[in-house]
Amino acid sequence: MKVYISVDMEGISGLVRWPDVSPRGIDFERNRRLMTLDTNAAIAGAFAGGATEVVVEENHGVEDLCVLLMDEIDPRCRVIRGAGRGGSTTMAGLKTDCGVVLLIGHHARAGSRPGIMAHTISYEGFRLVSLHGLPIGEPDFFAIRAGELGVPIGMVSGDQVVAEQVAAINPDAECVIVKEALSNQAADCIPPARARDLISAGAKRTVRRAHSGAFKPYSAVPAPYVFDVELKSAMNDAMRKNLEVQKDFEIVNDGHVRVIAANMDLGFRRVAYLGYANRPGVLKY
C-alpha cells in the first residue's frame, strides 16, 4: 500500500508558539529537526504496518519555505516540497493510487479556542474559512480532496482540538494527541521523544487497519463547493483589482470573498490564492 503523509509544523510535538514555526524564531533550526523526527516516526510506523511506499508532502509555509531536513529524513520515502507543484500546492502527491492519508503535525481550524496556532491556510490573511456555511480547517480540505480520489483519511497527530475536528470527519481515524492546547499559544506537551513513539505506533495501526478496509473515503460534502473567506483586514486595491477580473471570485464586501469550485483541487487553490492575491498583478493560482 502506498501511504501519503502530509506534514505541517504547528502540530509537531513540543511546538506551541508562532516563533516556533517561523524562520525568525530563536529555535527554528531545532524545530525543523523536531518536525523531521515526527515525520520519520510516522514513516517508520507506516512501513512497520505494511506500507510498500511512502510519499511525504510538506504543508508548512509552502509559498516561501522548505522545512524538513533532507539529510535526516528516512531514506525510504519520497518528499514533495517547494512552490508551484502543479495543482494544489499542498496536495501534489495525493493521487488515486494512495491507500490512506496521514496528517502529521496538523492544527485546528481558524477560530478555534483553544487550538495551537489555529488557522485555516493563511494565518495573516483569513479570520475564518467556511464551506457551505460551516467553518472548516485544512484537514477538511485534505479529507474532501482525498475522498474525491477514493482515498480515506486514517490518522492525525497534533493537539486535542485538531484531533476532535478530524474525528468529526472520520470517527474511525487514529488520533495521536501530542499536546493538550491550553490556549492558542500554550500547551501541556508530551516530550517529543515520547510523542514520536505514539506517532509511530499510531501510524503502524493506521496502515494495518487501512489494509483491512477500516477507513472509508469521505464523501459527505456535496460539490460544487461554496466557500466564504472572511479576511482579517479589508482588502487592498491590488486584491480588489485582481479579483474583479476573475469570474471565480465574488467580492461580497471589503472583508469577505465568496469562492465557488467544482472540485477540491480547484477549491483549495482558489482559497489559498486569496492569501496572496493582495500582491499587484498576481492572477495565477
Ligand SMILES: [Zn+2]
Ligand atoms: Zn503550517
